[in-house]
Amino acid sequence: MGKFLLILTLLLPIWAFAQTSDAYLQAGNAKAKVKNYTGAINDFTKAIELKPDNVQAYFYRANARTNAGDYQNAITDYSKSIEFRPGNAEAFYYRANAYSNLKQYMNAIADYTNAIRLKPNIADLYHFRANAKANMKDDAGAIEDFDKAIALKPNEADLYKYRGVARSNISNYMGAILDYDHALHLRPTDSEVYYFRANAKASIKNYRGAIDDFNKTIALNPQNAEAFYYRANAKANSGDNAGAILDYNQAGKMNPKLAGLFHYLGNAQINVEDNRGAIATYTKAITSNPDNAELYLLRGVARNRTGDKKTALADFDKAIALKPDYAAAYSNRADARNDASNFEGAIADADTAIKLDSKSQRAYVVRGSAEASLKDTLNALHDFDLAIGLNPRDDYAYYARGNVKRDLKDYAGAVTDYTKAIELRSDNADAYLNRGNTRMRTRNLVGAAEDYQHLIDIAPKNEEAYVRLGNARNLFRDYQGAIQVYNEGIRINPKNSSFYVRRGVAKSNLGDTQGAVRDFNAAIKLDTASNEAYQNRGNLKAGYGDYEGATDDINRAIMLKANEEAYLFLGNLKADQNDYLGAIDNYNKALGITPTSVKAYNARGIAKSMIPDSVGAMDDFARALEIEPNNEEVFVAKATAKLNLQDSIGAIRDYNTAIDLNPNNSDAYLYRGIAKFKEQDYRGAVQDYNIAIQMLPGNKVAYLNRANAKMGSKDVRGAIADYTEAINLDSRNRAAYFRRGMARVSNAIDKNSGCLDLSKAGELGMKEAYEAIRKYCN
Numbered sequence: 090m091g092k093f094l095l096i097l098t099l100l101l102p103i104w105a106f107a108q109t110s111d112a113y114l115q116a117g118n119a120k121a122k123v124k125n126y127t128g129a130i131n132d133f134t135k136a137i138e139l140k141p142d143n144v145q146a147y148f149y150r151a152n153a154r155t156n157a158g159d160y161q162n163a164i165t166d167y168s169k170s171i172e173f174r175p176g177n178a179e180a181f182y183y184r185a186n187a188y189s190n191l192k193q194y195m196n197a198i199a200d201y202t203n204a205i206r207l208k209p210n211i212a213d214l215y216h217f218r219a220n221a222k223a224n225m226k227d228d229a230g231a232i233e234d235f236d237k238a239i240a241l242k243p244n245e246a247d248l249y250k251y252r253g254v255a256r257s258n259i260s261n262y263m264g265a266i267l268d269y270d271h272a273l274h275l276r277p278t279d280s281e282v283y284y285f286r287a288n289a290k291a292s293i294k295n296y297r298g299a300i301d302d303f304n305k306t307i308a309l310n311p312q313n314a315e316a317f318y319y320r321a322n323a324k325a326n327s328g329d330n331a332g333a334i335l336d337y338n339q340a341g342k343m344n345p346k347l348a349g350l351f352h353y354l355g356n357a358q359i360n361v362e363d364n365r366g367a368i369a370t371y372t373k374a375i376t377s378n379p380d381n382a383e384l385y386l387l388r389g390v391a392r393n394r395t396g397d398k399k400t401a402l403a404d405f406d407k408a409i410a411l412k413p414d415y416a417a418a419y420s421n422r423a424d425a426r427n428d429a430s431n432f433e434g435a436i437a438d439a440d441t442a443i444k445l446d447s448k449s450q451r452a453y454v455v456r457g458s459a460e461a462s463l464k465d466t467l468n469a470l471h472d473f474d475l476a477i478g479l480n481p482r483d484d485y486a487y488y489a490r491g492n493v494k495r496d497l498k499d500y501a502g503a504v505t506d507y508t509k510a511i512e513l514r515s516d517n518a519d520a521y522l523n524r525g526n527t528r529m530r531t532r533n534l535v536g537a538a539e540d541y542q543h544l545i546d547i548a549p550k551n552e553e554a555y556v557r558l559g560n561a562r563n564l565f566r567d568y569q570g571a572i573q574v575y576n577e578g579i580r581i582n583p584k585n586s587s588f589y590v591r592r593g594v595a596k597s598n599l600g601d602t603q604g605a606v607r608d609f610n611a612a613i614k615l616d617t618a619s620n621e622a623y624q625n626r627g628n629l630k631a632g633y634g635d636y637e638g639a640t641d642d643i644n645r646a647i648m649l650k651a652n653e654e655a656y657l658f659l660g661n662l663k664a665d666q667n668d669y670l671g672a673i674d675n676y677n678k679a680l681g682i683t684p685t686s687v688k689a690y691n692a693r694g695i696a697k698s699m700i701p702d703s704v705g706a707m708d709d710f711a712r713a714l715e716i717e718p719n720n721e722e723v724f725v726a727k728a729t730a731k732l733n734l735q736d737s738i739g740a741i742r743d744y745n746t747a748i749d750l751n752p753n754n755s756d757a758y759l760y761r762g763i764a765k766f767k768e769q770d771y772r773g774a775v776q777d778y779n780i781a782i783q784m785l786p787g788n789k790v791a792y793l794n795r796a797n798a799k800m801g802s803k804d805v806r807g808a809i810a811d812y813t814e815a816i817n818l819d820s821r822n823r824a825a826y827f828r829r830g831m832a833r834v835s836n837a838i839d840k841n842s843g844c845l846d847l848s849k850a851g852e853l854g855m856k857e858a859y860e861a862i863r864k865y866c867n
Contacts, residue, residue, distance in 0.1 A: 280309035691726035
């Protein structure tokens with residue numbers, strides 16, 4: 090609120106007291122008129138010397154002294170004038186103005202009140218008393234006076250303008266905005282009113298409206314540095330940090346001494362991840378305000394984000410030294426210590442932050458993260474629960490709690506938390522990635538693929554997202570779709586060997602052996618130490634019977650990096666050659682690297698069932714279930730082992746359990762169909778194969794087995810159609826050619842085509858095909 094004083098040169102009629110006094114009064118008024126206040130004061134003084142009770146001389150001299158800025162002597166003269174003429178309302182009024190100029194607001198209010206007593210219908214008296222009350226922080230009293238002034242003078246814009254300021258001061262922002270609206274209706278080019286209204290709108294979080302008003306302020310007064318400054322604040326609060334930075338910089342050029350300028354500029358820079366710029370800005374702020382703990386805290390945050398943990402910790406230490414009870418500083422230092430893997434130190438700092446402020450939500454999050462890193466999952470979950478209770482809109486708290494639930498194998502709970510994190514922040518790349526990974530674990534391949542696609546939409550150059558999405562499509566048996574994803578990844582980074590390896594796996598699943606080999610070779614050329622490329626090339630060679638080449642490649646991979654998957658592949662290679670003891674030996678090695686490998690226990694259990702070692706097999710599945718009690722893949726593997734042990738009914742029961750645990754597991758339906766087929770329940774088998782195919786339309790094994798089941802139920806044409814689809818999915822599927830050939834020649838549907846099918850099966854390496862040719866085609 091500015092000061093609004095009536096400083097006037099009063100030219101009143103010259104009255105004849107004595108001839109000389111009259112002359113001095115006249116001369117003084119003439120000099121005052123041309124602003125020669127010193128000369129006027131001298132003349133009025135001489136008039137008083139000649140006539141000490143000359144009331145007008147005191148009054149005029151008071152006015153001249155006021156205009157000359159000599160308020161104290163002006164007050165003395167007004168007091169003398171009031172002494173001679175106590176009913177002079179103007180003398181009280183002007184003395185009140187002089188008191189206001191000296192910031193003696195209580196005296197001013199008393200004089201305005203006396204003037205009002207004498208002349209109660211003068212709007213300006215209420216107006217200026219309102220100003221004095223506002224300067225005394227009596228905004229409610231000021232509003233009452235503005236109300237009275239407005240009743241007397243309803244078309245005076247300033248009355249609405251400054252009543253609006255008083256209303257803002259008592260947080261009646263809506264009332265203030267109405268006053269500013271009225272003021273602008275009366276005086277539409279008053280830049281100050283737009284400025285005041287902008288601040289009122291910002292106070293009720295109407296940032297868009299505030300920015301519009303600041304724009305008008307600046308258009309009317311381009312030199313208003315504060316308008317740029319506060320418009321920057323409004324932009325920052327509405328999320329336009331880039332625009333805020335431009336405004337802060339402009340305000341700084343116009344007035345670099347604006348309070349808090351570098352502080353808020355630094356905040357905006359942090360929000361646009363210009364952490365190095367923020368560090369430089371906070372450093373400037375610290376130079377002019379070296380004892381401000383918050384500035385050290387914020388610079389520490391920026392430094393921590395750049396990975397400069399050492400100087401970040403030094404800043405947090407300084408903030409705490411300046412303000413030992415600074416909970417936020419302890420919380421952020423805990424975060425930095427957490428990032429530096431000093432988990433115990435992080436917990437100690439978080440404990441202090443919580444002790445200082447039991448509602449320090451961030452401290453609970455940081456402590457929970459540190460506890461999770463120390464595998465103290467129960468306390469971590471408790472802290473994340475408390476953090477979410479304090480701030481249900483903290484997406485990171487949900488994300489972090491989701492990670493703990495995932496590690497505890499509570500996949501449903503993890504997905505729920507990741508979903509909430511995404512709802513709160515739709516561009517949460519980490520939440521999409523981890524939800525996708527968790528859905529992969531529960532075989533929700535469609536949901537996982539959707540998450541990875543969202544991740545790519547958010548971060549189009551995130552290479553891991555392409556790898557993950559391609560893997561999901563591979564598991565979904567959408568091999569062509571997987572290849573497209575890997576192609577896009579290669580376009581982004583043609584030197585990433587992982588893309589070639591994964592694309593090679595997809596091509597091998599499509600039966601494109603040559604294309605797969607080219608990709609594995611390309612990966613090895615890019616990275617001669619790529620164990621993944623060697624072991625997957627070896628796995629491919631095993632698939633087409635090059636066991637020697639497969640063994641060489643997988644052993645090369647193991648030499649480069651002994652890993653669980655390589656030993657699993659080597660074990661599978663042995664099992665394919667009916668060397669089940671050799672397979673078990675390699676699965677043992679896989680378990681030596683990863684003692685909790687459910688895949689290795691499952692594979693070893695199946696191998697043991699082929700010896701047959703039923704007790705050992707079931708013991709492996711029991712161990713797998715101890716590790717992951719709700720992993721349906723264990724029940725699928727256990728059921729497969731029971732099939733090998735000729736226990737079809739027991740197998741079906743385990744497949745049922747797998748389906749109960751995860752209705753999206755297509756393999757459980759596929760293999761339950763096989764078990765039903767063994768029991769000659771062909772229709773039941775076909776029903777299971779239908780579900781498996783519905784889930785995975787590219788499942789060539791399901792088509793092959795459904796065809797077999799249809800043959801069992803005498804649906805020869807349906808069987809041939811399924812064999813054909815299996816061949817379309819894998820042109821090197823010798824079993825599909827053999828079965829279709831047998832269906833055709835045995836039922837005399839198309840003997841010539843059937844014989845050609847048998848020939849193709851033989852060409853692909855099936856000895857039985859030539860025996861059938863000799864029997865049915867010659």
